[in-house]
Amino acid sequence: MEKSRKISKLCILCIVLGMLSVATIVTLWSIALTDSRVVTAPWDIYRLPDTLKPDHYKLTLWPRLTANEQGLYIFTGKSYVVFQCVKETDLILIHSNKLNYTKWEGGQLAKLTALGNITAPTIKSSWLKETTQYLVMQLNGYLTVGEFYQMDTEFVGELADDLSGFYRSEYEENEVKKVLATSQMHPTYTRKTFPCFDEPAMKAVFHITLLHPRGTVALSNTLFYVFSHLDIVNTTVKSEAVSQTGFEPTKTMSTYLLALIVCDYAYISAQEGDILIRIWARRKAIGERHGEYALNLTGPILSFFEVYYNTSYPLAKSDQIALPDFYFGAMENWGLVTYRETNLLYDPLISSNSNKEKTATIIAHELAHMWFGNLVTLRWWNEVWLNEGFATYVSYLGADYAEPTWNVKDLIVLKDVHRVFAIDALASSHPLSSKENEIIKPEQISEQFDAISYSKGASVLRMLSDFLTEPVFVQGLSVGVFRHLNVDASGMELPSTVNDIMNRWVLQRGFPVITIDTANGHVSQEHFLLDPDSVGTVPPSEFKYEWIVPIKWMDAGVVQEEIWLLEKEGTGNLLDLHTLLIFTSDQWVLANINVTGYYRVNYNIKNWERLLVQLSTDHQIIPVINRAQLVDDAFNLARAQLILTTLALNTTKYLSKEREYMPWESAMDNLDYFYLMFDRTGVYEAMQDYVRNLVTPLFLHFKSMTSNWTKVPEGHTDQYNQANAIRVACSTGLEECLNLTKGWYKQWMDNPDINPIHPNLRTAVYCSAIAAGGAVEWDFGWNMLKNATIATETDKLMSALACTKDKKLLNRYLEYTLDSDKIRKQDATSVIVYIANNLKGQTLAWEFVTQNWEYMFTQYGVGSFSFANLISGVTMRFSTNPELDQLYTFKQENSDIGFGSGTMALEQAIERTKANIKWVDKNQKEVWDWFLSETE
Ligand SMILES: *[C@@H]1O[C@H](CO)[C@@H](O)[C@H](O)[C@H]1NC(C)=O
Ligand SMILES: *[C@@H]1O[C@H](CO)[C@@H](O)[C@H](O)[C@H]1NC(C)=O
Ligand SMILES: *[C@@H]1O[C@H](CO)[C@@H](O)[C@H](O)[C@H]1NC(C)=O
Ligand SMILES: *[C@@H]1O[C@H](CO)[C@@H](O)[C@H](O)[C@H]1NC(C)=O
Ligand SMILES: *[C@@H]1O[C@H](CO)[C@@H](O)[C@H](O)[C@H]1NC(C)=O
Numbered sequence: 001m002e003k004s005r006k007i008s009k010l011c012i013l014c015i016v017l018g019m020l021s022v023a024t025i026v027t028l029w030s031i032a033l034t035d036s037r038v039v040t041a042p043w044d045i046y047r048l049p050d051t052l053k054p055d056h057y058k059l060t061l062w063p064r065l066t067a068n069e070q071g072l073y074i075f076t077g078k079s080y081v082v083f084q085c086v087k088e089t090d091l092i093l094i095h096s097n098k099l100n101y102t103k104w105e106g107g108q109l110a111k112l113t114a115l116g117n118i119t120a121p122t123i124k125s126s127w128l129k130e131t132t133q134y135l136v137m138q139l140n141g142y143l144t145v146g147e148f149y150q151m152d153t154e155f156v157g158e159l160a161d162d163l164s165g166f167y168r169s170e171y172e173e174n175e176v177k178k179v180l181a182t183s184q185m186h187p188t189y190t191r192k193t194f195p196c197f198d199e200p201a202m203k204a205v206f207h208i209t210l211l212h213p214r215g216t217v218a219l220s221n222t223l224f225y226v227f228s229h230l231d232i233v234n235t236t237v238k239s240e241a242v243s244q245t246g247f248e249p250t251k252t253m254s255t256y257l258l259a260l261i262v263c264d265y266a267y268i269s270a271q272e273g274d275i276l277i278r279i280w281a282r283r284k285a286i287g288e289r290h291g292e293y294a295l296n297l298t299g300p301i302l303s304f305f306e307v308y309y310n311t312s313y314p315l316a317k318s319d320q321i322a323l324p325d326f327y328f329g330a331m332e333n334w335g336l337v338t339y340r341e342t343n344l345l346y347d348p349l350i351s352s353n354s355n356k357e358k359t360a361t362i363i364a365h366e367l368a369h370m371w372f373g374n375l376v377t378l379r380w381w382n383e384v385w386l387n388e389g390f391a392t393y394v395s396y397l398g399a400d401y402a403e404p405t406w407n408v409k410d411l412i413v414l415k416d417v418h419r420v421f422a423i424d425a426l427a428s429s430h431p432l433s434s435k436e437n438e439i440i441k442p443e444q445i446s447e448q449f450d451a452i453s454y455s456k457g458a459s460v461l462r463m464l465s466d467f468l469t470e471p472v473f474v475q476g477l478s479v480g481v482f483r484h485l486n487v488d489a490s491g492m493e494l495p496s497t498v499n500d501i502m503n504r505w506v507l508q509r510g511f512p513v514i515t516i517d518t519a520n521g522h523v524s525q526e527h528f529l530l531d532p533d534s535v536g537t538v539p540p541s542e543f544k545y546e547w548i549v550p551i552k553w554m555d556a557g558v559v560q561e562e563i564w565l566l567e568k569e570g571t572g573n574l575l576d577l578h579t580l581l582i583f584t585s586d587q588w589v590l591a592n593i594n595v596t597g598y599y600r601v602n603y604n605i606k607n608w609e610r611l612l613v614q615l616s617t618d619h620q621i622i623p624v625i626n627r628a629q630l631v632d633d634a635f636n637l638a639r640a641q642l643i644l645t646t647l648a649l650n651t652t653k654y655l656s657k658e659r660e661y662m663p664w665e666s667a668m669d670n671l672d673y674f675y676l677m678f679d680r681t682g683v684y685e686a687m688q689d690y691v692r693n694l695v696t697p698l699f700l701h702f703k704s705m706t707s708n709w710t711k712v713p714e715g716h717t718d719q720y721n722q723a724n725a726i727r728v729a730c731s732t733g734l735e736e737c738l739n740l741t742k743g744w745y746k747q748w749m750d751n752p753d754i755n756p757i758h759p760n761l762r763t764a765v766y767c768s769a770i771a772a773g774g775a776v777e778w779d780f781g782w783n784m785l786k787n788a789t790i791a792t793e794t795d796k797l798m799s800a801l802a803c804t805k806d807k808k809l810l811n812r813y814l815e816y817t818l819d820s821d822k823i824r825k826q827d828a829t830s831v832i833v834y835i836a837n838n839l840k841g842q843t844l845a846w847e848f849v850t851q852n853w854e855y856m857f858t859q860y861g862v863g864s865f866s867f868a869n870l871i872s873g874v875t876m877r878f879s880t881n882p883e884l885d886q887l888y889t890f891k892q893e894n895s896d897i898g899f900g901s902g903t904m905a906l907e908q909a910i911e912r913t914k915a916n917i918k919w920v921d922k923n924q925k926e927v928w929d930w931f932l933s934e935t936e
């Protein structure tokens, strides 16, 4: 193709993957950072001073897997760090949080020695600063620039079950309780494990040794010495018999990527070239081959990324381990990736195809970080979006390579683009990139890991890669050539430098809606806000909320050449849209083909009508991704009062002929909003009737495709849509569906050893049967949950148990979330949100959260609840003035406790509730009439 030919010329100019030599990622877009620190004591500032530079650490840790006499699980540690003085100073600041130190002579918390030919200054005083999480040492003299010093410490910390730092996880195996020690250092918990310079740019080499009970295995980022010379020794420390495992020194790396694990696990392994690949899990899970799928995928995905980055895998081994208690989905520790069990373990007999896809994409995401993120690392957390957005984007490429029949790349539009549009259309959204000095405190750092960073980051990078083409994109990313790229030098048909284009998308919040008027060829853009009245609260942007927009479009089914919109209105200077958009009278135009652009599209009403006619006559002419787009855009444009709500509803009418997953999923996502707003009103019944009529043909289609539910559809997304058909048919009360699901569940209750329900359908079937049933069905589900041997099954039951209509059961279930023997801490947020999703559980869940906020926030552990998800989850249905008042009261009453990583979510909830109130007010009657007229 023309475009790629020009591009390959350009690539000769790039230094092919200069990655290895750079210590930090070159940010692609120059961002002026002003540092406006106020003058305070250095230990009151959250950022480390630039006086010292770590070189290496030597660390020995000993986690105790049984409680001590006080009932406390602890670990003890000994470490030293060697650092260089790079600016003269008489102060040492090093991160430390929740560690108790053994005092050295003179009562100091550490010992300081100089490594060169000089003597180190003596320590004047040393203490712990809790707020900023430092160990502070003031010296009686200055450190010498260029010299190396060693700081020794001995300390004890708690091996708590708080899912952060070096922590404890528990499970039962053959009715024996097992305790393991594992770690979650990212983003700021390494300092909870040993004193360290805990910032991503403070890279160093780590020499790690673990003491652990004999017979257990110790794991870390590198291989243990036994592979080169025997260094697992049985020894006795303080009269306890232990093994000691020493690990090869790491590469120079960031503190947040360390991993330390002691467990009684088994593994399976394979060799890919020189790389040793191992999958670790509970012995039983490995015995039942639940790690096999992950093992099958890892080799190919690593090879894929080696080609993609044009760089070998940087380490000698790749360990991946499934943990019973884990806060995040997975964590990309360099060489030892940790996962929630559901995201790594897979059993073809019990797990669904959705579990399988999740495993593939999450493995690909984490392995992508082994290069991007770990080998090259962001200087500071304000650029998290680049790290996470990139890994999210390429996870689809990696998964697609491993499972080419799935068309998984298309799904990014549903899972990331549409998902984040909903958040980024709020005035309370934020730009991808923040200023470095705005992200300083640990909770601000945690807050960076939101849907904007992951999903908008991925969407915007996908757009960039689409208009640059993939090869130029990868090379540009690694060498930072974008900044200098312009039309003349590259010969590419870009209207501006990549830097200019990307700044608009990265530095300002939100995204545009492009309006195309086919009557006169007029094209314009506008900042898209779900609530048009919130304009007043949107802070100014230096780019005035104008974007440089690539537009791929179709004219009556034929894909046209990409055009660019450069200004607020008009046609840009590349091509004249006026001349392009001259149509014969009855043809339609469709823009943003495959939703590669990060924007929505609106048209004149005539064009909308033509598109609707096309959908109802022959929808297949329109690409499947765009069928999903038309529905999603229409519903959201209606929310923003740019088109009529009935026009949006009209886009769903053709679905009675639609068999594809993406448009259905898109429609259900949008109708879900109608359910949330109206399921407490008279609209509900008419809506149920309409949706039932719509889904019945789909239900019957799958019934016949699967020979009366006895076979599994072949296509990956057909399997998804089969589950959708059952979920929606049952939830709208289609008799045949209810009989089917109740029958299956009953059959299972009669013979618990044989589950007759196909894994793909379990979430839908369990929910339907538990909603239709009572305490007996619920208790059976709960028992099955407790007995489940694979976490993917636990998860399905966990969501289904929230479907019951019995308030007593829902309350009981809510209480379980504060009892980690019943519901693991990692799952508590999800359960509460599932319950809030249920009409009968909405109020119960909200009251539960408000009543327990202080306890959850202060006692239960900041690492346990995802406060952002919790707040947005339990307020989803809020659409009345009393509910808005409740939100304000909640905000006010808990202002002294705080909302931590949920602060932004609370503001968003308030904004969303206000918009909902207005929307319901304005639309209820019209919507009701529409459903009635469509079902009479
Ligand atoms: C240390 O200092 C002594 C005396 O000043 C000198 O002879 C020696 O070479 C120095 N050693 C190093 C390693 O610099
Ligand atoms: C650290 O010291 C505090 C205060 O004495 C104590 O409450 C805590 O239990 C100690 N932590 C450990 C792990 O020993
Ligand atoms: C250490 O002890 C464990 C358990 O008693 C035993 O299995 C292992 O072989 C011993 N290792 C060495 C190096 O002696
Ligand atoms: C893993 O690969 C092997 C060999 O190709 C295959 O037999 C097995 O079914 C695969 N396992 C899974 C869970 O995909
Ligand atoms: C749109 O996506 C589909 C499915 O992934 C693909 O087959 C098609 O080539 C894409 N169209 C364009 C114009 O890129």
Ligand SMILES: *[C@@H]1O[C@H](CO)[C@@H](O)[C@H](O)[C@H]1NC(C)=O
Pocket: 644, 646, 647, 650
């Ligand atoms: C929706 O469809 C109905 C019936 O086809 C039509 O009468 C109505 O005008 C449409 N509404 C809009 C806003 O296009």
Ligand SMILES: [Zn+2]
Pocket: 332, 365, 366, 369, 387, 388, 391
């Ligand atoms: Zn990531």
